[in-house]
Amino acid sequence: MASQSQSQTPSLPSTLVARFLRTNNYTETLRAFIREAGLPNNVGQPSSSSNQNQHGESSWTIEGVLEEKKAFDKSVNLERYGTNDKERDEWSVPAPTKANPIQTPNPANLLACSVEPWKQAVGGDREDGEEEREKEEDNGTYLVATGADKQLHLFSTAAGNHIVKSFSGLSDSPILSYTTVRNGRYVFLTNMSGQLLLQRGTETLDCRKDHAKYAVKVVAHEEGGAEDGKTHVWVATAGWDSKIVLYKLSVPNEGPETAAVTLGEPAAYISLASNPESMLFTRHIDTGELILLVSRRDSTHLYYYQVKDHHDDSTSAPITPYECPLLGTQNLAPHSNAWVAFSPSCLALSPDDPGLLAVAASTTPHMKVLLVRLLFPSQSESADRSERDGTEPRATQATQALAALSLQNKEDAAILIQANTFAPQTAYSTPQVVWRPDGSGLWVNGDDGVIRGIERRTGKVAVMLKDGHDTGYKVRSIWAGWVDVLGDGGEVVREEWLVSGGFDKKLIVWKAG
Structure with a gap:
């Protein structure tokens, strides 16, 4: 159950770094990073089927992370948020x-x-x-x-x-x-x-x-x-x-x-x-x-x-x-x-x-x-x-x-x-x-x-x-x-x-x- 919960944990920055070090076999650097950041020993452990390419190799690279960041930035440009110039409709407290x-x-x-x-x-x-x-x-x-x-x-x-x-x-x-x-x-x-x-x-x-x-x-x-x-x-x-x-x-x-x-x-x-x-x-x-x-x-x-x-x-x-x-x-x-x-x-x-x-x-x-x-x-x-009966002039x-x-x-x-x-x-x-x-x-x-x-x-x-x-x-x-x-x-x-x-x-x- 612990491994299942870990595999579904959101990809936090520390998790991404640990996963990159682990999948690219930077063992000593990974140990030092886990020790200094106070992370669990199995942080960044990929599942058996996720994050692998068609050859079974790890697809987590710095280039891949940068591509994900570019896709995220592009999607942010499509968002539509409200303005901050109104006092009503604020998130009320206590909640x-x-x-x-x-x-x-x-x-x-x-x-x-x-x-x-x-x-x-x-x-x-x-x-x-x-x-x-x-x-x-x-x-x-x-x-x-x-x-x-x-x-x-x-x-x-x-x-x-x-x-x-x-x-x-x-x-x-x-x-x-x-x-x-x-x-x-x-x-x-x-x-x-x-x-x-x-x-x-x-x-x-x-x-x-x-x-x-x-x-x-x-x-x-x-x-x-x-x-x-x-x-x-x-x-x-x-x-x-x-x-x-x-x-x-x-x-x-x-x-x-x-x-x-x-x-x-x-x-x-x-x-x-x-x-x-x-x-x-x-x-x-x-x-x-x-x-x-x-x-x-x-x-x-x-x-x-x-x-x-x-x-x-x-x-x-x-x-x-x-x-x-x-x-x-x-x-x-x-x-x-x-x-x-x-x-x-x-x-x-x-x-x-x-x-x-x-x-x-x-x-x-x-x-x-x-x-x-x-x-x-x-x-x-x-x-x-x-009630449209087709007698109206045909629209151009x-x-x-x-x-x-x-x-x-x-x-x-x-x-x-x-x-x-x-x-x-x-x-x-x-x-x-x-x-x-x-x-x-x-x-x-x-x-x-x-x-x-x-x-x-x-x-x-x-x-x-x-x-x-x-x-x-x-x-x-x-x-x-x-x-x-x-x-x-x-x-x-x-x-x-x-x-x-x-x-x-x-x-x-x-x-x-």
């Missing part, structure tokens, strides 16, 4: 920096973690002392974590973070994503089997399998204030069968939780050219209509899909399922001449600006983060796309080129920040980005066991959290937000939390130190 490991029942790779409301989460199998303690400590909000062992765990948010409930037979495969509605009354979960589960407390109400492969993401949107005393909920699931499925549910606002709530047949779907990467519900900033924002693999675009009930004009009966119409797209690499520069792997809306989007890109060898203004399609653009090549250039300039101006986070990742990584609850910055994960904080104003790395996860192990999932906990005097205290789970089998709550 979560202190790691608090949570003891999980079983050691397993963590796949998802967050703090969520979950009503009626505990059953009647508790002892009297535990029941009284949970009544005092528990406010219906739990630390939730899912693992590769197919289990889902709920932990208390009070001091000690004791285990409250473990679901061992809830899903037949690892749970990849979940979300709650109605303040935790109902929970939607998706798993590697392609299933969507509807959970209420400890009871599974319904289960559907409309995806042929992994259901990697589930999001929900509530439409409150219904006249019939019910809340209408839109639920969207994304699967690795290049498809997004949407459901519409009606759940009671009040009264006993005995009413039958089921998922029902899908209300709509979206067929994609490649697997979806991320999605979220948002409202059109001008019209207020509901939009599903989608990104997919091997595409640098954001896709705006309209979400609403469709009816047959002749009978006024709802059409189920229907394909959501595409309202427009937004290119995040408008001037790139590469076929595919990156994929927007994770999308997160700003907590204080509904038109500002954070994007974690699939760039290698390091993750890049973009702050982008959403360019919502206008009604005229949507009408032109749907010059007018088409000018229109394309104008659109590219508009999309380029919408990219406020495009910054390198220096978080290492590969083509098999799962980039994650979340906002700090006050909107002053972002958190991103990494394959090196480090969580990095990015300042919103400049886009630069403001803090690196290293003393939590093991070096060289992937941080799979992160979540950030406000959590209400009981203070020493029994009063409710609001704390800023950062929750992370990784492939080192660790679940960590980060708090301000």
